[in-house]
Amino acid sequence: MRHYTHIFFNGHHWLSGRVLLLVVTAALPLTVAACSQSNTNVSDSQSIQAEPVAVQNVQNNKSAPSNTPVNSSSSLLKNVSATVYKDANCGCCKEWVGYAEDNGLSATTHDVADVSLFKERYGVPQQMRSCHTTVTTDGFVFEGHVPAKHMAQFLENPPAQAIGLAVPSMPVGSPGMEYQGKFMPYKVMQLNKDGTTEVYAAIETPQQQL
Numbered sequence: 001m002r003h004y005t006h007i008f009f010n011g012h013h014w015l016s017g018r019v020l021l022l023v024v025t026a027a028l029p030l031t032v033a034a035c036s037q038s039n040t041n042v043s044d045s046q047s048i049q050a051e052p053v054a055v056q057n058v059q060n061n062k063s064a065p066s067n068t069p070v071n072s073s074s075s076l077l078k079n080v081s082a083t084v085y086k087d088a089n090c091g092c093c094k095e096w097v098g099y100a101e102d103n104g105l106s107a108t109t110h111d112v113a114d115v116s117l118f119k120e121r122y123g124v125p126q127q128m129r130s131c132h133t134t135v136t137t138d139g140f141v142f143e144g145h146v147p148a149k150h151m152a153q154f155l156e157n158p159p160a161q162a163i164g165l166a167v168p169s170m171p172v173g174s175p176g177m178e179y180q181g182k183f184m185p186y187k188v189m190q191l192n193k194d195g196t197t198e199v200y201a202a203i204e205t206p207q208q209q210l
Helices: 002-035 091-102 116-121 148-156
Strands: 081-086 106-111 133-136 141-144 162-167 186-192 197-203
Touching (some): 091 106, 091 148, 148 162, 148 197
Antiparallel strands (some): 186 197
16 A cells, blocks of 8 residues: 555656646746847857746737837937947847847947846846846946837936936847737836936837837
């Protein structure tokens, strides 16, 4: 009898593990697929560990066609020059740089082994961090997948207490994080000189990024 009880419990644990694995595996593509492209020409850089995205908030964009592009070309950032610090193997970082350049940004990219060093140098709080850090020539910081529209608005009239903007983590559907027409509402956060943060803009639809 003890032998059969042992077999039953082992089978139960094995089945539970299989179910958990299936649930996790099903959720992963929604949050990381858009940022999984690798630059195979560079192999020495370390991978960036970004904060997890709340995948349960991902939803279909019902207010516009799923193929509506976020990164339409414009001249919003035509007079802005910046340096982007990123991991060489980060595909969504590359996508965001291309998006920003399409909107007029003059970008110089640096592939670095440890992006956290630059986040600390430029005062990005831990909870506000994403995969790449952009620093303009006049010293303002834009962390993660910040829309060009909000970068331009901020630079046109920077709040006296602010050092820049951040989009924490990597929200699906934000610029550079497009994935199968999915969109996750998110907030653009203002980073202040004293280390505090506040909401700069709430993005509820893809159109609000344009």
